[in-house]
Amino acid sequence: MYNFWNNVYKFPRFLIAVMIGFFLTTFRPVFKSLKNKKVSIIKMLIIIFICISIYLILKEMTE
Template identity: 55%
Template sequence: MSDFWVNLYKFPRFLIGAFLGFFLTTFQPIFKLLKNKKRVIVFNIILVIIIGVCYKILAKMIAIE
């Protein structure tokens, strides 16, 4: 039974490590692309468009005017 509690105490550290590993491996190619100044501008424009579209969709879904 003590092994159960030891494993239970280790779980939050594992969960944090798994999430960090996922995000680091996912966003590493994006960080490499952002070393070029032109690509940073294009990335920011695309990001603003995506956020704007998501905002408009959510505003229409919950009827905010």
């Protein structure tokens, strides 16, 4: 029974580590490509558009 609770105790730390690793490996190439000024403006506009679209879709789904 001790092993069970020990594993339950370790799970939140594992989950946080996996999520941080996912976001770091996903967004590192994006941040590296944003160093070019011309490309960064276009990419930022696309990211803003995607975020607004997701927000509006979720807002309509919850109403």
